[in-house]
Amino acid sequence: xxxxxxxxxxxxxxxxxxxxxxxxxxxxxxxxxxxxxxxxxxxxxxxxxxxxxxxxxxxxxxxxxxxxxxxxxxxxxxxxxxxxxxxxxxxxxxxxxxxxxxxxxxxxxxxxxxxxxxxxxxxxxxxxxxxxxxxxxxxxxxxxxxxxxxxxxxxxxxxxxxxxxxxxxxxxxxxxxxxxxxxxxxxxxxxxxxxxxxxxxxxxxxxxxxxxxxxxxxxxxxxxxxxxxxxxxxxxxxxxxxxxxxxxxxxxxxxxxxxxxxxxxxxxxxxxxxxxxxxxxxxxxxxxxxxxxxxxxxxxxxxxxxxxxxxxxxxxxxxxxxxxxxxxxxxxxxxxxxxxxxxxxxxxxxxxxxxxxxxxxxxxxxxxxxxxxxxxxxxxxxxxxxxxxxxxxxxxxxxxxxxxxxxxxxxxxxxxxxxxxxxxxxxxxxxxxxxxxxxxxxxxxxxxxxxxxxxxxxxxxxxxxxxxxxxxxxxxxxxxxxxxxxxxxxxxxxxxxxxxxxxxxxxxxxxxxxxxxxxxxxxxxxxxxxxxxxxxxxxxxxxxxxxxxxxxxxxxxxxxxxxxxxxxxxxxxxxxxxxxxxxxxxxxxxxxxxxxxxxxxxxxxxxxxxxxxxxxxxxxxxxxxxxxxxxxxxxxxxxxxxxxxxxxxxxxxxxxxxxxxxxxxxxxxxxxxxxxxxxxxxxxxxxxxxxxxxxxxxxxxxxxxxxxxxxxxxxxxxxxxxxxxxxxxxxxxxxxxxxxxxxxx
Numbered sequence: 001x002x003x004x005x006x007x008x009x010x011x012x013x014x015x016x017x018x019x020x021x022x023x024x025x026x027x028x029x030x031x032x033x034x035x036x037x038x039x040x041x042x043x044x045x046x047x048x049x050x051x052x053x054x055x056x057x058x059x060x061x062x063x064x065x066x067x068x069x070x071x072x073x074x075x076x077x078x079x080x081x082x083x084x085x086x087x088x089x090x091x092x093x094x095x096x097x098x099x100x101x102x103x104x105x106x107x108x109x110x111x112x113x114x115x116x117x118x119x120x121x122x123x124x125x126x127x128x129x130x131x132x133x134x135x136x137x138x139x140x141x142x143x144x145x146x147x148x149x150x151x152x153x154x155x156x157x158x159x160x161x162x163x164x165x166x167x168x169x170x171x172x173x174x175x176x177x178x179x180x181x182x183x184x185x186x187x188x189x190x191x192x193x194x195x196x197x198x199x200x201x202x203x204x205x206x207x208x209x210x211x212x213x214x215x216x217x218x219x220x221x222x223x224x225x226x227x228x229x230x231x232x233x234x235x236x237x238x239x240x241x242x243x244x245x246x247x248x249x250x251x252x253x254x255x256x257x258x259x260x261x262x263x264x265x266x267x268x269x270x271x272x273x274x275x276x277x278x279x280x281x282x283x284x285x286x287x288x289x290x291x292x293x294x295x296x297x298x299x300x301x302x303x304x305x306x307x308x309x310x311x312x313x314x315x316x317x318x319x320x321x322x323x324x325x326x327x328x329x330x331x332x333x334x335x336x337x338x339x340x341x342x343x344x345x346x347x348x349x350x351x352x353x354x355x356x357x358x359x360x361x362x363x364x365x366x367x368x369x370x371x372x373x374x375x376x377x378x379x380x381x382x383x384x385x386x387x388x389x390x391x392x393x394x395x396x397x398x399x400x401x402x403x404x405x406x407x408x409x410x411x412x413x414x415x416x417x418x419x420x421x422x423x424x425x426x427x428x429x430x431x432x433x434x435x436x437x438x439x440x441x442x443x444x445x446x447x448x449x450x451x452x453x454x455x456x457x458x459x460x461x462x463x464x465x466x467x468x469x470x471x472x473x474x475x476x477x478x479x480x481x482x483x484x485x486x487x488x489x490x491x492x493x494x495x496x497x498x499x500x501x502x503x504x505x506x507x508x509x510x511x512x513x514x515x516x517x518x519x520x521x522x523x524x525x526x527x528x529x530x531x532x533x534x535x536x537x538x539x540x541x542x543x544x545x546x547x548x549x550x551x552x553x554x555x556x557x558x559x560x561x562x563x564x565x566x567x568x569x570x571x572x573x574x575x576x577x578x579x580x581x582x583x584x585x586x587x588x589x590x591x592x593x594x595x596x597x598x599x600x601x602x603x604x605x606x607x608x609x610x611x612x613x614x615x616x617x618x619x620x621x622x623x624x625x626x627x628x629x630x631x632x633x634x635x636x637x638x639x640x641x642x643x644x645x646x647x648x649x650x651x652x653x654x655x656x657x658x659x660x661x662x663x664x665x666x667x668x669x670x671x672x673x674x675x676x677x678x679x680x681x682x683x684x685x686x687x688x689x690x691x692x693x694x695x696x697x698x699x700x701x702x703x704x705x706x707x708x709x710x711x712x713x714x715x716x717x718x719x720x721x722x723x724x725x726x727x728x729x730x731x732x733x734x735x736x737x738x739x740x741x742x743x744x745x
Contacts (some may be wrong), residue, residue, distance in 0.1 A: 023594035026169040029085050031067045043084045046384040050075040063100040063135050063166035068704035073161040080155035089151045095142040099168040107131035107430040110138040114148040125338035126489050129430030181522035181713045183260030184479050186451025187472040194377040199313030200280035203679040204266045207700040214266045215252040215680035217709040226526035227271040234262050246271040251681040251706045293349040293694040300689040304674050305372030305724035307381035314347040324363035328438035335397035336363040353414035360388020369725035375471040381411040384454050420476045423458040423465035444721050447521045460495030480523030490530035497727040498694045500539045501718040504570040527573035532557025536590035540732030542602040543623040554606035565606040575677045577625030585609045588636030593649040595660040638714040641675050642684045645704045647738035675730045676720045677710035
């Protein structure tokens with residue numbers, strides 16, 4: 001496009017009231033800084049939070065023309081150099097903003113600001129940064145959001161800065177048509193969906209008055225008429241049947257005559273059409289109400305990847321230790337005192353292997369994602385993990401360079417079986433580029449509906465890069481790549497602290513929920529709310545009165561008008577309801593689960609912060625958005641667990657399990673690591689970490705009905721896989737347990 005034509009387009013787009021450009025092709029008055037008196041530039045102004053620094057017009061160094069602006073700042077906080085021109089704009093318009101910068105110290109960002117009725121609506125609807133000591137072009141797409149009526153441009157930065165800026169432009173832009181995408185065909189294209197084969201998962205724990213509660217799994221392919229006989233072994237004696245007739249209403253049995261003080265174990269046999277099947281694996285009574293797994297040292301662990309490593313139908317676990325976390329944000333970061341280790345344990349506590357992640361992986365959640373799943377369909381799980389090489393730490397102790405990989409470890413040995421390059425950090429620039437580049441995630445999605453594919457993500461708060469792979473025959477094959485740099489600006493910074501894999505549009509193939517944006521199974525952008533970064537995002541059949549799945553968000557990104565707490569349609573991103581009013585920073589895990597039988601579907605809880613990031617106010621709502629409570633009972637959010645006999649979850653908060661609004665049911669010790677249906681019937685186990693030990697707490701309460709093992713629901717299973725990385729949130733189902741309604745079915 002010629003500069004004259006570009007100027008004409010800008011004039012047409014912005015209307016007759018827009019300030020005229022000072023030079024050819026420039027949409028902003030004095031965009032080349034040629035007009036001014038002495039060292040000041042007309043139509044621009046300087047601001048610094050601490051009154052430090054200046055922007056001075058100079059002819060000593062420039063990109064074009066005869067002048068540029070030299071920015072000097074020695075203050076500890078942020079600065080801005082802004083155009084005075086407020087340019088008319090309307091929602092849905094697209095522009096490209098560009099400029100030039102040469103940075104000797106710090107970094108510089110060129111950003112477009114959106115305004116609404118004279119007030120700032122968004123500080124950044126399009127931006128580009130540089131920290132290079134040579135003239136570099138800053139260029140970024142700009143998307144005008146709903147509610148905006150004006151835009152303006154500015155250069156921003158923080159802390160020590162010495163830079164020169166020049167030649168700003170803003171021109172209309174039409175986003176390119178999406179690139180054609182091909183449906184994924186994975187290695188399982190000729191077969192069925194790759195699923196783990198589960199045994200009965202028998203578990204036994206003490207109940208009241210010397211009784212023993214035994215429970216086991218109901219599997220998805222069990223016939224409706226199936227029943228079970230329960231057998232008990234005392235010491236080294238024979239298995240003796242304890243049931244007169246097969247148990248059919250539940251998958252649990254209360255042994256009221258368990259011999260006191262004797263070592264007992266239990267097994268079950270399925271009964272189909274009057275015939276007993278083989279005995280299940282036996283389970284010893286967990287005398288303390290939890291199953292202990294001793295670790296190989298007196299340390300704690302941060303994460304647990306739950307999967308069958310050896311193909312015997314019983315869940316094993318891969319932990320990441322120790323339990324410590326360093327955040328990349330400059331206010332929280334500090335040097336890693338040691339390295340993370342992955343450790344694998346069989347279901348019976350047998351130690352299998354240890355993998356040292358090394359000094360190339362700093363000791364924080366966002367540097368060190370891993371997931372555990374059967375990726376190649378052989379019935380035995382692998383470990384996908386972010387890996388580095390050697391010790392690339394710089395003088396400060398940060399890892400800013402060196403090779404980075406997606407590595408696949410053998411689940412039984414911990415040996416590397418394949419690796420490929422991780423998405424490159426080069427696209428993350430500016431003074432906070434290290435922080436943004438250090439946000440990494442991993443997931444598993446069935447992109448063709450059958451093949452488990454590894455999803456690799458880098459970025460949360462601005463640029464987001466995603467690669468998808470299949471692992472088969474000890475090789476990783478790339479399926480697609482996606483970058484929000486190729487999408488409208490509304491896809492910028494929409495990442496979450498978690499990833500979901502779920503079929504949101506009913507085509508039998510998983511989509512990838514990055515946060516406030518969703519990728520289709522082909523790797524194309526499906527939709528984005530444009531609301532920004534959520535601190536929590538829950539996906540499930542949250543409102544069973546409507547078709548399809550829903551997503552509940554608590555938005556960290558400040559919302560000036562509405563929807564800081566909101567529910568959207570998972571297929572389209574359409575907001576179904578939302579909080580009306582300002583939110584500052586809706587924080588932490590929130591809560592989203594059916595906890596109240598008086599209201600259908602999931603209750604949704606979030607809390608907002610005050611200016612000091614303290615909990616300020618909260619809302620508990622029904623699945624339709626009705627406010628049930630404004631109490632701050634749970635701070636920034638509790639965990640929940642299926643623990644008693646009904647179809648509602650119980651509140652797990654500060655080590656205590658309670659019915660919503662009811663009495664305490666149980667108490668646990670240790671740091672909560674995970675909640676999942678790992679053993680026994682459909683109720684969930686609670687995994688905690690204490691020094692030197694993993695504890696798996698099991699409910700002693702007898703159920704009144706039975707449900708298929710929750711781990712056989714694809715959404716729930718994917719949530720459990722993803723729980724080994726990111727900030728933890730409990731898994732949800734693709735159907736409503738209380739009513740049996742299936743979202744999108």
